[in-house]
Amino acid sequence: MTFANVGSLGVQPGRRDDVVAILTRRGTDLADAGCLLYEVGTNDDDPDTVFVIELWESADAHRASLQLPSVTAAIAEAMPMLSGAMGGFRFDVAGSPLRD
């Protein structure tokens, strides 16, 4: 069942673009691990936050991805730039009006 993980990450002032750069670094590990969609972005009304939408083949695929060396390295790299504020939610996809 497709699994969705949506998050907001608070960042230290001025580090937003650095965190976006880490999270959007091109690679094949995520797709190989079952990541279907991974969109990173920002909102100028909330300049110290980075937003992420992820879709995965399953919740297990998402969970397993957190152990990938490239992912743990990216987390370690970004961690000093984060404020600790976090939000978001996770859900199982039931469907879409765009497809049968």
Place this chain on the structure above:
Amino acid sequence: MTFANVGSLGVQPGRRDDVVAILTRRGTDLADAGCLLYEVGTNDDDPDTVFVIELWESADAHRASLQLPSVTAAIAEAMPMLSGAMGGFRFDVAGSPLRD
């Protein structure tokens, strides 16, 4: 610029699946209006909430879609089933590690 709208909708107890059914009703209006992705789902840990992830060609496309007759009709149909609790966020997509 691709625009993301992510939301959580609180529902009246027992009406979750009814709201999912309304939001996933197959149609072409959203795609015609510039909707790129529209995923609806649930989380059994939070049984009175419906979650939605949307990607749009632009924030303007999203805004305009709220005036579509099919959308206003769906909102009117779902409204009595909602609790009024709402959450979520909006952002401009900066990129994805899955593509160049």
